[in-house]
Amino acid sequence: MAPPRQVFIAVIGAGGVGKCFLTQLQQLASKLSQSPSSPTYLSLIYLSTSKKALYHPDYKSLSNWESELHASDKPTLPPTNLADYLVKAPGKVVLVDNTSNQEIAESYPTFLSKGISVITPNKKAFSSSYALWRSIFTAASNGSGAGGWVFHESSVGAGLPVLSTLKELLETGDTVRKIEGVFSGTMSFLFNSFAPTSGGGAAFSAAVKTAKEKGFTEPDPRDDLNGLDVARKLTILARLAGLEIDSPAAFPVQSLIPAELEACADGDDFLARLPEFDDRMEKLKRDAEKEGKVVRFVGSVDVGKGEVKVGLEKFDTGHPIAALKGSDNIIAFYTQRYGDNPLIIQGAGAGGEVTAMGVTGDLVKVLRLLQ
Known part of the structure; x- marks a missing residue:
């Protein structure tokens, strides 16, 4: 003993x-x-x-x-x-x-x-x-x-085992080619409300307002919509995968804040004016629907090319990223061992x-x- x-x-x-x-x-x-x-x-x-x-x-x-x-x-x-x-x-x-x-x-x-x-x-x-x-x-x-x-x-x-899984893949000699997914519980909830796979959905500003009321967003929703939270997570994954990423500002990050609202005094002012710009997001949703797809806010690391990016992408409605529920996260690891079918980790990505x-x-x- x-x-x-x-x-x-x-x-x-x-x-x-x-x-x-x-x-x-x-x-x-x-x-x-x-x-x-x-x-x-x-x-x-x-x-x-x-x-x-x-x-x-x-x-x-x-x-x-x-x-x-x-x-x-x-x-x-x-x-x-x-x-x-x-x-x-x-x-x-x-x-x-x-x-x-x-x-x-x-x-x-x-x-x-x-x-x-x-x-x-x-x-x-x-x-x-x-x-x-x-x-x-x-x-x-x-x-x-x-x-x-x-x-x-x-x-x-x-609490999802994302980093430990990536470390184990690398330590056991697998080659990680690409990491892709929805890394924000806020963005997950937002796009599942705005562009559900069944079609329809709320106006973008209404979806943001609901997300805030349910406590999914930061007190000022712009802190989620600027994409920086996802960019930080992608920076961490890219570095663990061996890329020397200088900072989250070193790669393309799409902000969903209309340029005209960047200077709003506070989050409440921002939310009050956001409906003026709903038609822009509505057009993106409609264009995706014409192709039988939905828009989602995703991050990806292409390890081979050394490229990292964060922003809106279109997915077939049957794709695991499109079919995500609630505020879940989903992370797909495309590796040599797993071939064309990625190793997927999915579940609650936010909450105390x-x-x-x-x-x-x-x-x-x-x-x-x-x-």
């Missing part, structure tokens, strides 16, 4: 994904502590929101974090100070970043080089400059360094519980590696 061990957990972000993760962490901790052969005790020692933090100088475990965080008057530690605090913890530390914060993302190399493992759904860390990508993996043990481990499964496709599941799954991977 292995001696019991303790692993310390620090969590940044206690919002939608963060709350779901903390619940899953509690369940995982309970399960691991009861292992008859090698119990592991997970100890939450740091928790912060954008405004305040909860931690103790003696690294005491945080038990009633919700009420304690509410009562806390400690400010959030800047990344450098947090790294200094965590590196002195009496054991291995895993930092879980549940934010989309750029400053924290840029600090990953600092944490990793100090032996602190990092798991996160934060796309910015892996889709910003190629220099940041390189410095993260230069420091990490699963890169070329000897620091902490880094995993970011939930940065693409929430499934995104947190991807993060918790990464924590399980790190715990195995830390043994």
